[in-house]
Amino acid sequence: MKIPFYMKIFLAFVLFSSILFALFIFLFKDFYEKELILKQRDSIEKILSYKSNLIDEYTNEINEKLKALHKIIKSKNLKNNNEITRLFSLIMESNKDILSMKYLSLTGKEIARVDFKNEKLKIIESKSLQDSTSRSYFKDIRILKNNQIWYSSFDIYKQKGEIVKPLKYVLRVVLRVDNGFLMVLLDAKSLLFKIQNSYEDSLFVIDKDGYYLIKEEKKLSWSKYFDSNMTIQKDYETYFQDILEKNSVSSNSFVSKRVYLSSKEYIILLFNINELEKKNSLNSFENYVYTIFIVGIGITLLLSLLFAEPIAKLNRKTEQKNRALDMSIKKSSQELQESLNIINKHVIFLKLDKDGIILDVSKAFCEVSGFIKEELLGHHHKILMHPDMSDKKYEEVWSYLKQGKSYIAEFKSMKKDGGFYWVESYIEPVYDSNSNLVGYTSIRNNITDKKLIEYLYDDLNNQVLQYNAIFENANSGIGLIDLKGNFQKVNSMFTKLLGYSNEELLKSSCFDIIKKESKQLLAKIFKEANEIGFISNIEKIFIHKNGHFIHLELSLNLLPNKKSFVVVVSSLEDKRKLQELNQNLEQKIKQEVQKSRYKDKIHQEEQIKNIKLTSIGSLAAGITHEINTPLTYIKGNFEMMGYDIQDLPNSEIKNRMLEDSQKINEGLNRIANIVESMREISQSSSEIKEVTNIYSTLITALTMAYNRSKQVSRIYLNNKEFNIDSINKKEFEFFSKVQKQRVEQVWIVIINNALDELAKIDDYEKRALNIDIYEKNSHIYVEFKDNAGGIDESIIDTIFEPFVSSKEHSGIGVGLNISKRIIEQQNGQIKAYNKGSNAVFEVCLKAVLS
Structure with missing residues (x-):
């Protein structure tokens, strides 16, 4: 006999209920306890969610205020x-x-x-x-x-x-x-105390390092600063690692939850479960458990009778629904396939193996890149990278992906036809069932238009910066005013010309800063400028902030919107200064022409003088040769005569003759030294540099200047007074590779200049010229120091320039200029300076071995 389905349901329901309630006394207590804990957790989680929402609302409010502030700053510029x-x-x-x-x-x-x-x-x-x-x-x-x-x-x-x-x-x-x-x-x-409100003994706030921010004991709050040993590790030794690392943690004694302020910053809310409350609830439950059991048995029988037939009907409906569900699944499968086709058509998708070889691409990808799918499969994805993308950037992305991390980046990619396009690519690693990395998927968004807009924006921004720089750095005052003359914008030169600050001008109009009697005329100018579009170069008298009148040149240009003028004012002082500069320039040109003519005249005189000196040099060479021959004859015979005098018997006449002979010998030596110096000076100047004893060249120059120097001043060479009668050119040896005659010419110029200045001192005994020659750091230094009062400070910096001279009645100022060029040609240096009341000329030459 077949038992109806509803009867099976009734008997099964009664049997199940009997077994369930038989176990109820033994199991329901634990169940209730767990349920109680779950309810407590649920209640706590709701509390934590509420507190989390408080923080979210707080941060959202701050975010909105910040963005609103940014909009205000941006809109008001x-x-x-x-x-x-x-x-x-x-x-x-x-x-x-x-x-x-x-x-x-x-x-x-x-x-x-x-x-x-x-x-x-x-x-x-x-x-x-x-x-x-x-x-x-x-x-x-x-x-x-x-x-x-x-x-x-x-x-x-x-x-x-x-x-x-x-x-x-x-x-x-x-x-x-x-x-x-x-x-x-x-x-x-x-905010923090609002989070803890009403739960001071149970709810704590913890930072991401495990320190208490808010705890029930005030002195334990902010333990990071006041008790660094007080962390959750001390109170929750078993769970502290999970609390710090997981978004939420639940146990029988507490529930913790992370609350994010931003993607990186968060705090942890930790709620302790009240054990006393849980124990009281369990004791109350035991008093009712048996009553519930008896009532439950009765209810079970009643429900079994009531629901058996409805469940049977429900079973039939369920079978019908299962058949309808099969049809729905098939339909959904078709819709899913259609969705995949849509994704393939509209989403730029790329699939790679772990070596970067292309395994699959979407139709949308092919449309953007210009390739067909077959041309890409099996190739390395690097063929899609544009040459503008650096290898360093590529290696950085690829090394990051090999670590198994997702990556978002912008790439410049190359089309098949050589063109380019920009994409924002989200790349994610793909793992197999064994968690082995097998490849990557890349979903891309075409951002070419966005990039072009960025480039246009940057270019526009640069142009604005350039225009602002021109506006602020113009030499004229530039401003923007409305049709009534009210200032809307001015540059710094505008404020400088009128003395007002930028804020003061923006609160005033053109009519406020001109003379009262000129306001009607200015209004007429505004009207004409509005009609014809511009007014140029009109001189107006403006009132400076300090009250005085200034003359400015005014120009107005109407902007295309016909709502504002560009006003330009220029100081007429610049025009006057320009006129004065032009006059000064004309005067200076005349002076330079006159000076140039004078230089030409001097140059001609110098050429004539050089010709004369050349002739004199040739003549001196001949004279020294003619004098040297009889001088040699005289010296030889005089020496023989000296021997004869020595052979005479001692007498007063012999002694007198010996004294006269000594004086004659000194005169002959002086003649010989002068002839030798004339011979050296008169020799043709060789352009070839040779190793020369610089001390010897000084002796030659001093000999040539001796006839004048003995009348003007004493000359000391290395602290020894120079005397033409006791010359030894090898007493000191300082060798340098120079053009000998040119260096001697420099010494003569400096010595003569010093003698010219010393001659101005009345007392001969107070005149002195000291010449020192010494070697230092592989260089030879020659110092000429006179005590004539020093070099005039007004010419000391330009003393080596041509036509600069301190002489009032003679000299054209070219000697020292020529001397400087000669010394520089010898790879040396010459400088002039004052040392106390002494003028010093210092020459430095490179020393060489003899």
Whole structure:
């Protein structure tokens, strides 16, 4: 006999209920306890979720305020410190939990800052603004993308590294904007205590390093600073690692949950489960468990009778639904295939093996790149990289992927026809069932248009910067005014010409800064400019801020929108100065022409003098030769005569003859020295440099100047007075490779110049010329030092330039210029300076071995 289905259900239900309730007394207590714990956890999780929502609402509110602030700054084009700090002050007056607001440049320098100190707002002056690049948070915020927001961790407010008391709990929030960063320092104390509200004994706030931020005992709060040993490791030794590393952790004694402020920054909320409450609930349950059991048995029988037939009907309906579900699955499978076809057509997709070989591409990828699928399969994906992409960037991406990490990057890719396109690529590793890396998938978004817009924006921004630079650095005052003459914008030169500040001008009009009687004429000029489009170069008298009148040249140009004029004012002082400069230039040209003619005349005279000197040199060479022959004859015979005198008997006549002979010998030696010096000077100047004793050249020059020097001043050579009667050219030897006659010419010029100055001193005994020659650091130094009062300071810097002379009645100022050129040709240096009241000429030549 076949038993109806509903009867089977009834009997099974009764049997199951009997077994269930037989086990109820033994098992339901544990079940209830676990259920109680689950309920407590659920309740705690709801509490934690609520607290988490509080933080989310708080951060969302801050985010919205920051973005709204950015929109205000951007819409009003606020750029200078005063405008931004004024806006900051308004916001902080209505938001008492804001401790500080900053505007940083992209380089980390503060553009504007307002602090809330001692219950007052303090606007930081420009000179006190700081550089934030050294701050620990700057390395995190400088990598932010535009409109991205960064949150710091909760911390105690510190100044110069010291904790400020009373304690303030702070939170930094930074918004990356177009040209910098907006930073807000918030007082987070109210938020933290709102989180712990009503649960002081159970709910704790912990930072990501395991230190307590808020604990039931106030002295244990902020344990990072006040008790570094007080961490969750001490209180939750078994679970502390899971608490720190996992988003949420549940146990029989607590529930913890991470709450993120941003992608990196978070806090941990930890809620302790109350053991006493759980025990009281279990004791109450035991009093009712047996009553529930009896009632349950009765209810089970009743329910079995009531639900047996409905369950049977439900079973029939279920079978019908199963058949309908099969049909639905088939239909869904078709729809899924259609969706895959849509993805293949519209999503840029690329699949690679672990070596980067292309395994599959979507139809959308082929359309963008210009390749067909068969041309790409089996090839390395590097064929898609554009040459502009550096190998370093490619290696960086690939090394990152080999670590099994996902990567998002922008790539410039190459089309089949050689063109390019930009993509934003999300690359993710693919693993097999054994967790082995087998390849990569890349989903790409075509951002070519976005990149082109970025390039256009950058170019436009550069042009704006260029125009602003031209505007601010123009030599004329430039401004923008409306049709009624009210200033809308002015450059720095405009304010400089009139003496007003930028703010003062923007609050006034053109009619406020001109003479009263000129206002009607200026209104007429505005009207004409509005009709014809421009007015140029009209001289007007403006009133400077200090009250005096200034003459400026005014030009007006109507802008295409016919709502504003560009006004340009130029100082007429520049025109007057230009006229004076032109006059001075004409006068200077006349002087230079006159000077040039004088130089030509002097040059001709010098040429004539050189011809004469050449003739004199030739004559001197002949004379020295003619004198030298009889002089040799006389010296030889005089020497023989000396021997004869020595043979005479001693007498007064012999002694007198010996004395006369000595004087005659000194005269002959003097004649010989003069002839020798004339011979050396008169020799043709050789352009070939040779190793020469510089001391010997000084002796030759002093000999040539001796006839004059003995009448003007004593000359000391290496602290020894020069005497033509006792000459030894080899007494000192300082060798250098030079042109001998040219160097001697330099010595003669310097000696004669010194004698000219010394001659101005009345007392002969007070005149002195000291010449010192010495060697130092492989160089020979020759110093000429006279005590004639020194070189005139007005010419000391230009004394070696042509036509510069201190002589009043003679000299054309070319001797020292020629001397300087000669010394430089010998690879030496010459310089002049004053040492006390002494004029010093110092010549330096390179020393060589003899």
